[in-house]
Amino acid sequence: MIFDAYYFLFIAPAFLLALWAQARTKSAYAAASQEPANLTGAAAARHLLDSAGLQNVTIEPIAGQLTDHYDPTARVLRLSEGVYGARNLAAVGIAAHEAGHALQHAKGYAPLAIRNAAVPAANFGSGLGGLIILGGLLFQSSPLLWAGIAAFSAVVFFQLVNLPVEFDASNRAKAQLVSYGIVPEQEMTHVNRVLNAAAWTYVAATLQSIMVLLYYVWRFAGSSNR
Structure with a gap:
């Protein structure tokens, strides 16, 4: 897409927030990695799952760093190399x-x-929304412009819904680690810092998607009316 300084003005707040969140997450993760725990990451997850009656959810190692995720389709919890063991x-x-x-x-x-x-x-929307908008500009097609904006709106919707999902997962984790005695309450400071810092990365991603959508509406909705 053609260089537009206004685009960078729109996303600058989200970009700066993302840099800060990533630095905070890296720092918190490094500090908490130096604090020993009674269980490995895989063992702690297994204990929480079994306590909830979820013996049918398996746990697998996965390559990479911070590639941890839960696959609801396969009912598999995949933990990265630095977490699993x-x-x-x-x-x-x-x-x-x-x-x-x-x-x-x-x-x-x-x-x-x-x-x-x-x-x-x-x-x-993430992969093709911008391309559809570009096509609308090239062909001077108002329907294409709005179709691209609508497609990218799905990204914003996903990010907005994702926020409560991630915050709730962290709150469940904090409560259960203490409840089941996996981490003593006085040692939860490091865990809280890691999870809270990671939460800010989701906030930054959500803000970025919102600001990109606002830029598209501001910049290209006007074009479609000319």
Whole structure:
């Protein structure tokens, strides 16, 4: 897309917030990684899942760093190399967060179901929304411009729904780690810092998608009326 300084003005706040959130997450993760835990990340997640009657949810290692996620279709919790076998508070906190998503799934947590249903539309909007808008500009087609803006709106919707899902998973993790005695309450500071910092990355991503959508509406809706 043609360079437009206004685009960078729109996304600058989200970009700066993302940089700050990533730095904070990296710092909190590094500090919590130095604090020993009674269980590995995989063992902590297994304990939380079993305590909730979710023995049918399996746990697998996955390559990469911070690639941890819960797959609701396969009912598999996948933990990254630095979490699965690591015995520190960072690993336990992240594993518990992902186990929180499995608990949400089991209990029919509505925002999670809505988020999962929105994934295909969000992927389409993220990949092709901008291209459709560009096509609308090239062909001077108002319907294409609005179709592109509508497609990208799915990304914003996904991010907005994703926020309560991630915050709820972290809250479940924090409560259960203490409740089941996996992490003593006095040692939860490091876990809280990791999960709270990670939450800010989701806030930054949501803000960025909102600001990009506002830019599209401001910049290209006017073009469609000319």
